[in-house]
Structure formats: C-alpha cells, structure tokens
Amino acid sequence: xxxxxxxxxxxxxxxxxxxxxxxxxLVLLGFAALLSLGTGASGVSLGAAAKSxxxxxxxxxxxxxxxxxxxxxxxxMGVLVGAALAVxxxxxxxxxxxxxxxxxxxxxxxxxxxxxxTAIVLGGLLPASAAALFGYYLVPVAAFFGGWATTLILYxxxxxxxxxxxxxxxxxxxxxxxLAGAVQGILVYVADDAQLRxxxxxxxxxxxxxxxxxxxxAAPLICLxxxxxxxxxRGLNALALGEAAAAHIGIPVQRLKNTAILMVAGAVGAAVxxxxxxxxxxxxxxxxxRLVVGxxxxxxxxxxxxxxxxxxxxxxxxxxxxxxxxxxPIGIVTAVLGGPFxxxxxxxxxxxLDM
Amino acid sequence: MxxxxxxxxxxxxxxxxxxxxxxxxxxxxxxxVGPNGSGKTTLMRALxxxxxxxxxxxxxxxxxxxxxxxxxxxxxxxxPQATPLAFPFTVVxxxxxGLSRGVAAADTGLxxxxxARVGLSGFEGRFYQELSGGEQQRVQLARVLAQVxxxxxxxxxxxxxxxxPVSALDIGHQLQVMQIARDYADAGGxxxxxxxxxxxxxxxxxxxxxxxxxxxxxxxxxxxxxxxxLLSRAYDCAVRVNTAPASGTxxxxxxxxxxxx
Ligand SMILES: Nc1ncnc2c1ncn2[C@@H]1O[C@H](COP(=O)(O)OP(=O)(O)OP(=O)(O)O)[C@@H](O)[C@H]1O
Ligand SMILES: [Mg+2]
Numbered sequence: 001x002x003x004x005x006x007x008x009x010x011x012x013x014x015x016x017x018x019x020x021x022x023x024x025x026l027v028l029l030g031f032a033a034l035l036s037l038g039t040g041a042s043g044v045s046l047g048a049a050a051k052s053x054x055x056x057x058x059x060x061x062x063x064x065x066x067x068x069x070x071x072x073x074x075x076x077m078g079v080l081v082g083a084a085l086a087v088x089x090x091x092x093x094x095x096x097x098x099x100x101x102x103x104x105x106x107x108x109x110x111x112x113x114x115x116x117x118t119a120i121v122l123g124g125l126l127p128a129s130a131a132a133l134f135g136y137y138l139v140p141v142a143a144f145f146g147g148w149a150t151t152l153i154l155y156x157x158x159x160x161x162x163x164x165x166x167x168x169x170x171x172x173x174x175x176x177x178x179l180a181g182a183v184q185g186i187l188v189y190v191a192d193d194a195q196l197r198x199x200x201x202x203x204x205x206x207x208x209x210x211x212x213x214x215x216x217x218a219a220p221l222i223c224l225x226x227x228x229x230x231x232x233x234r235g236l237n238a239l240a241l242g243e244a245a246a247a248h249i250g251i252p253v254q255r256l257k258n259t260a261i262l263m264v265a266g267a268v269g270a271a272v273x274x275x276x277x278x279x280x281x282x283x284x285x286x287x288x289x290r291l292v293v294g295x296x297x298x299x300x301x302x303x304x305x306x307x308x309x310x311x312x313x314x315x316x317x318x319x320x321x322x323x324x325x326x327x328x329p330i331g332i333v334t335a336v337l338g339g340p341f342x343x344x345x346x347x348x349x350x351x352x353l354d355m
Numbered sequence: 356m357x358x359x360x361x362x363x364x365x366x367x368x369x370x371x372x373x374x375x376x377x378x379x380x381x382x383x384x385x386x387x388v389g390p391n392g393s394g395k396t397t398l399m400r401a402l403x404x405x406x407x408x409x410x411x412x413x414x415x416x417x418x419x420x421x422x423x424x425x426x427x428x429x430x431x432x433x434x435p436q437a438t439p440l441a442f443p444f445t446v447v448x449x450x451x452x453g454l455s456r457g458v459a460a461a462d463t464g465l466x467x468x469x470x471a472r473v474g475l476s477g478f479e480g481r482f483y484q485e486l487s488g489g490e491q492q493r494v495q496l497a498r499v500l501a502q503v504x505x506x507x508x509x510x511x512x513x514x515x516x517x518x519x520p521v522s523a524l525d526i527g528h529q530l531q532v533m534q535i536a537r538d539y540a541d542a543g544g545x546x547x548x549x550x551x552x553x554x555x556x557x558x559x560x561x562x563x564x565x566x567x568x569x570x571x572x573x574x575x576x577x578x579x580x581x582x583x584x585l586l587s588r589a590y591d592c593a594v595r596v597n598t599a600p601a602s603g604t605x606x607x608x609x610x611x612x613x614x615x616x
Binding site for chain 1: 425
C-alpha cells in the first residue's frame with residue numbers, strides 16, 4: 001500500500017469533459033448575451049450592438065439609451081437571475097440528495113411570492129408617505145423578506161438539536177408552499193382588477209422592465225450567493241453518500257447545510273424579487289448537466305451558472321420576439337420549453353430517479 | 356488506541372447500549388459480534404461519533420465527541436452497513452469522494468490502486484447504481500481505503516471501522532476483504548469490524564467483543580469468546596464450536612449439525 005503515482009486518465013473520470021463543457025458554455029453565454037443585446041422592439045441590430053461595444057459614440061442618443069439603459073440592464077439581470085436560479089437548484093438538489101428538489105419545493109419561492117403579492121394587494125392600503133418611501137422597491141423588498149422568513153421558519157421546523165432532517169425539511173417545505181399558496185389565494189380574492197393583472201404578470205415571471213437600479217438591488221445578494229457556491233461543492237458531493245458518511249469523510253455537515261440554506265435563500269429571494277416566478281430553470285439546467293458530465297458539484301455548480309444564464313437570455317429573447325411588438329412573460333417561455341423537456345427527462349431517467 | 360468507556364446510547368426512551376466498555380489497538384483486528392438488533396451498529400455509530408452517546412470515546416488521543424470531522428477523517432475511515440447513493444456517480448467518482456483535498460493531485464493513481472485492492476479493476480467507468488450489491492459494497496470499501504490508504508502516517512496509526520464489510524459478498528470476496536483488513540492491521544493500522552460470520556471472525560480477528568441486548572458479554576481473544584456456552588447464550592440457539600487442531604476452528608449451529616448426521 002505504498003507508492004502513490006499519478007496514473008493515466010481513468011475511464012470513469014468525467015472531470016476533463018466537465019471542464020471542457022465550461023469553456024463551451026462560456027462561449028454559448030457570450031453568444032446569448034450578444035443576441036440579447038441585439039434583439040428588441042426598437043430595431044437596433046446585432047451588428048450595431050457589436051460595433052457599439054467597441055465604439056460607443058457611433059450610436060445615436062436614442063440607440064444608446066436603448067442599448068445601455070434598456071437592453072444592457074435587462075441582459076445583466078437575465079444573467080444574474082438565470083445563474084441564481086440554476087445554481088440554487090443544483091445546491092438544493094445536492095442538499096436534499098434528490099434530483100427533483102428545487103427552491104420552489106422548499107417554499108423559498110412560494111414565500112417570496114407571498115411577500116410580493118402581499119405588497120401588490122395591500123400596498124395600496126399603505127399611507128401615501130410609506131408607499132412613496134418604498135416606491136418601486138415595495139414589491140421586490142417584500143418578496144425578499146417573504147423568502148427569507150419562509151426559510152427561517154422552515155429551518156426552525158426541521159432542525160432539532162442542531163441537526164436538520166432533510167426529509168422533514170422537504171415535507172415542511174411542501175406544507176409551507178401550500179400555506180403560502182392558500183394565503184395568496186385569499187389575497188387574490190380581495191385584489192381589484194388592475195392588481196390582478198399585475199399579479200398574473202408578476203406570477204409568470206419576467207425580466208422586462210429591468211433597470212440599473214433593479215439590477216443593483218439584486219446583484220450584491222446574488223453575487224455573494226454565487227461566490228459561496230464553490231465552497232459547497234466538495235461537501236455536496238460527499239452528502240450524496242448520506243449525512244453520516246459525509247461527516248466520516250470530514251465534512252462539517254451541519255455547517256454545510258446552514259451555508260447551503262442561506263445561499264439558496266439569498267439567491268432565490270433576490271431573483272424572485274426582481275423577476276417573479278420563473279420556473280424550471282433550477283430543475284432542468286442541473287439535470288441536463290448531470291446527464292452530460294455527471295453529478296460532481298465541483299463542475300456542476302459553475303456549469304449550472306453558465307447554462308442557466310445562457311438559457312434565461314435565450315428564453316428572454318424568445319419572449320420579446322415571438323409575439324413582437326408585444327412581449328410574453330419569460331416564465332411562460334421557460335414553462336413551455338422546460339415543462340415538456342423535463343417530462344421527457346423523467347421518462348428517460350425513471351430508473352435513476354427511483355430513490 | 357481506541358478506548359470507549361461506559362458507553363450508553365438511547366433512541367428516544369429506549370436504552371440500546373448499557374454502559375459498554377470497548378477497546379481496540381493498532382495492529383489488531385477487533386471484531387464485534389452479536390445477534391441482530393443487539394447494538395453492534397449502534398456501538399459502531401458511537402465509536403465513530405455518529406450517534407450521541409453518554410460516556411467517553413477516545414481515538415488516538417482525540418475525544419470523539421469534541422473532535423472536528425476533518426481531524427477524524429484524517430485518521431479513520433468508516434464503512435457503513437449500507438450506503439445509498441443519491442446521484443449517478445461513476446465508480447471512479449465514488450472512490451474519489453474518499454480523498455481529502457490535499458491528495459487530489461495524485462488521485463488517479465490512488466483510486467486505481469484502491470479499486471485493484473478490492474478486485475474491481477476495469478469497473479472504473481461503470482455507474483455505481485448499476486452495479487450488483489456486492490460490487491457496490493466493494494466500491495464503498497475502496498472509497499474508505501482511499502481515505503486512509505496508509506495504515507500508519509507520520510507515526511500515527513489510522514483506523515478502519517467496518518460495519519459488516521462482507522455481508523453482501525461471495526466466499527472468495529469475503530476472504531479477499533478480510534485479508535485487506537488483516538493486512539491493514541499487520542501494517543500497523545487498527546481495524547474494528549462488525550461481523551456476522553463467526554468462522555471468518557475466528558480466522559481473521561485478534562480480539563472478539565460479543566454483544567447481546569446492549570451488553571458486552573466479553574471482549575477477549577477469539578478462543579475465549581467463541582465458545583459453545585457464550586455463543587449459545589448470546590444468540591439464543593444451540594451453537595457448537597469445533598476446535599479440532601487439524602481442521603482449525605469452525606462454528607456450526609448445533610441443531611443443523613445434528614439433523615445432518
Ligand atoms: N434510529 C433508531 N431509532 C430507534 N431505534 C433504533 C434505531 N436504530 C436502531 N435502533 C434499535 O436499536 C437496536 C440495536 O440496533 P443496531 O442497529 O445497533 O443492531 P445491530 O446489532 O447492528 O443489528 P444487525 O445485526 O441487524 O445489523 C435495535 O433494537 C434497533 O431496533
Ligand atoms: Mg448492524
């Protein structure tokens with residue numbers, strides 16, 4: 001049992017493919033970003049957009065506003081939200097050791113949604129001064145706190161003597177989601193017509209109306225969460241063997257779980273706050289990547305961020321071109337694309353999902 | 356050395372282990388035997404810090420209850436009785452889970468050696484979930500071996516805790532795996548193994564601890580524990596131990612032997 005020499009590349013080692021895929025996805029994201037900058041109702045072309053990146057002064061003032069104050073923040077928002085949702089999905093699934101777990105499943109999205117809807121419906125009841133104080137931020141702020149509060153309650157319910165039971169947490173998440181849904185239903189009842197339209201639109205998710213201030217509101221939290229993710233990778237890998245075995249490998253399991261929960265709450269809360277309920281990104285993206293290069297989180301998390309961002313940009317481009325000049329909420333696009341795709345994955349992978 | 360004093364473990368209001376003492380040494384294979392539900396896995400979980408326990412467990416100077424997981428992981432590997440796997444990892448990826456960060460650079464060599472040791476060369480690219488039960492068990496053993504490959508490092512002995520390592524294996528692989536444990540101890544490491552097969556225990560163990568209903572009936576050399584009276588009492592069935600010098604020790608259920616004759 002003595003000599004440890006680096007041998008040739010082993011057959012079952014998919015890390016090279018995973019690294020190569022990261023490069024590929026980065027290129028894809030670059031293309032998606034250019035496409036996103038070059039597409040829209042105003043008719044500023046991709047060529048002009050590309051040229052403008054080098055020489056901004058050649059554009060007319062109107063085009064410059066379209067590019068830098070409308071499309072660019074929208075593109076950045078799409079990247080942030082797509083990466084946040086996909087990485088949160090991957091982390092949740094690793095934490096719950098279940099490829100079907102999703103931020104939506106543990107009530108974070110539902111809680112954030114409840115916060116947002118509460119703000120939309122009851123916001124009108126606030127005294128004018130308070131409404132003016134929050135202004136544009138009322139709904140996002142409420143959504144963030146809703147998601148955060150749900151995570152805290154969830155954590156209290158499912159943690160006993162410093163240990164989180166993953167099964168209890170999943171079930172509690174389902175219960176909390178149902179509860180949030182019920183309260184949302186009651187709120188919808190008391191909403192007026194205009195509020196109902198806002199609710200529907202928000203509920204379907206959208207990155208339209210992205211502004212630099214919105215981007216700046218969401219960016220710090222999302223970036224912090226994404227920067228945490230790499231530190232979770234080894235622990236999430238070990239967790240695939242169960243909590244006990246992970247601890248035996250040397251993973252501080254409780255700390256890992258705490259960090260993962262905070263990371264997901266931050267990323268999902270911020271994403272839902274600025275873009276509503278965009279579904280399927282968090283579940284389809286990691287799933288697809290696992291099929292291609294395996295479940296190793298050291299590569300899965302980065303690749304999820306890249307693919308999630310690229311996918312959301314593409315979905316956004318579809319959402320603003322398919323019924324142009326009108327726009328479809330992006331949540332509808334991701335649901336229409338992601339739903340059947342996910343069902344197809346389920347059918348193909350039924351064996352692997354029976355766990 | 357592994358020293359466990361007055362270990363009690365409760366599940367809810369039920370006391371599973373009653374003030375158990377247990378000791379293991381580097382260089383020896385210590386087997387824990389006893390009937391189903393007697394508390395072998397529970398004792399193992401206490402010894403590895405997995406279960407909350409009353410009493411004191413010290414492993415090579417570390418108080419198990421207070422030690423950091425990464426410090427323990429550096430000196431001991433644990434093979435659980437059953438290990439489900441959540442995602443479709445390949446065999447190589449599963450074994451790599453056992454490697455700590457530091458050895459990642461040289462990991463391909465170590466992974467290959469660990470797999471060869473358990474007789475699974477050529478299985479590298481297979482999906483873990485598509486292996487047979489016995490193959491899965493040996494992949495898990497390879498993972499544990501990769502974690503604490505050197506039985507002694509910087510003068511400190513390392514440990515293997517194996518909960519029924521041969522439960523899913525055919526007779527040839529049972530011998531192979533027990534030989535791995537034997538070699539590990541002979542090279543200076545410590546091995547604690549929960550065993551059901553008393554014959555293998557008689558062949559490979561230096562010490563045997565016999566558990567019944569949460570009490571240790573005794574811990575001593577195999578010949579002093581694997582006796583008709585003790586085994587029959589612990590397992591609640593007639594057991595005969597044959598110790599004819601020519602044939603070595605073998606243990607049979609008495610009634611079956613009678614019927615066969
Ligand atoms: N999580 C648990 N909650 C409650 N009781 C438990 C739990 N785990 C084990 N027990 C009980 O503790 C007792 C000892 O269990 P343990 O797993 O230690 O047995 P064992 O000696 O390893 O048996 P086997 O040979 O079947 O593996 C059994 O009666 C079992 O029912
Ligand atoms: Mg057991």
